[in-house]
Amino acid sequence: MSAGLLQQMLIGALLGLSVYLPLRCGQLSLATPGFFAIGGTVAALLSTRIPAFAGTGATSPLPALLLEMGLGGLLAALLAWAIGGTVLRLRGIYLAIATIALVEILRVITLNLPFTGGALGIFGIPQPFATASGYAGFTLVLLALVCWLCARLEQLRLGRAMAAIRDDELAATCVGIDTAAVKLNAFVLSALLAGLTGALAAHFLNSWNAKVGSFDASITTLAFVVFGGSRTWLGPVIGGLVLTALPELLRPVGDLRLIVFGLVILLGPVLFPQGLITPQALQGLGHGLVGLGQQLRGYGHQLLERANGPRRP
């Protein structure tokens, strides 16, 4: 597996987490690619138009990358905050349709703005890392940090309130949860994550255009979560990694690969309706590992006894 593919997988995992955050409170938002595109466009514009961000030659300094990620995330979060109050009044499939519309609106705007390069997009985005491994290392650290924050969030008041809203919004509001505020929080966090991931992806891909934030991307990122599971943070991470890697890993199969890929996406939800990773599965895995450890220790003792055997008088 090349470092380039690993980098794409890691970005997939980050986008999966971005879809997961609103879904954790039952909000089916498909806006992630829109916010991803915003972050990328911000980074592409800053680093190709403003000398301070560009660095020298084809390289750009790491602080500039971090600043672009911050700004891209912030702009996406601001947009989410501005429209969230209205959009999040919609439920279920209606919210999904509204967010698809948002992604399309952003795509068409990017296509037609005078400074975003039209259909061709923006080229020659400078590289903060010389190799794909450099990107992958940086993104791995970022993903680990985001995973840790998501795991913490699930233990916190906000994370519990999100799960409560997913289970029963009416009961949640009756025990004093401001459901509109919690949903908006989740939506803004999702946008922030997608935006900063976009800024990183723009540098890695070297060019950025309107096609990045399309309806197709909405469905692909949703598939990460459906496949991996939406109950805990690990699900979308696994889903993002596996489903990004699969089309590449299947190359040896030749023309059949898209069919196999389609079958995996189809069979995933059929065989694992809750996704691959569920809290129960994790618990089972935990018990399994403990059991395995005990068994191994037993073997160890046996081996030791055998080894010690001959020394006995």
Next chain:
Amino acid sequence: MSAAPLLEVAGLSCRFGGLVALNEVSLAVREGEIFGLIGPNGAGKTTLFNVISALTPPSSGRVLWRGQAITRSRPDQLSRLGLARTFQNLRLFDSLSVRDNVLVGLHRFAASPLAAGLLGSSKVRRRQRELEQRALELLALVGLAEEAQLPAASLPYGERRRLELARALATEPRLLLLDEPAAGMNPAEKNDLCELIRAIRDHFDLTVMIIEHHVPLMMRLCDRLAVLNFGERIALGTPEVVRHDSKVIEAYLGSPR
């Protein structure tokens, strides 16, 4: 008696299309009492609860909390004022553990800055432990301490009812609305529940408004009762007064021909 009653319902009507679910209902609940709401099926009892807890907007009329109109408030705002309720057809957070259901009820007391929470500062962690302790105390009160770690969905029916009660109590209400808490229970369990409701009222010093079909139980439990029939309040008073009210007898037994 102090100036304004804890909860007052004034001229409340609620229509769904042509159906009049509530028609000019007025009543007042005093601090500290157990106030019963009885009536035949479809009389509008649950609709009245839904209007009081701001889940259903009334067509006309007002709901007052200590004299202040709360008709336009959101349910979560009412929860912060001190109103809690249970549901006739149980609404638990099924994917959460029993303990976490109660912790969600403690939502209001768990506020911390998001950054401090994410980083797990020692202050936040101590507060978290206090809340978990509080949740376990509430579970012990309703007899569910042993089940704290189980998923809520795995509980049998009677225990689900008690969990919903613990979750409602976690919000530290002044007024607790119980919608048919004894539904599906046998007579012995109903008696236990009666005792539990009294104990909770005394322990937390709160006011209880309760819907229940089992009239003898309500006669024993309640300080005062209101009787609804076809959306109208046909009687109001102590169990003794209501028991002998001719309209109530007619609603329950039919009129003598």
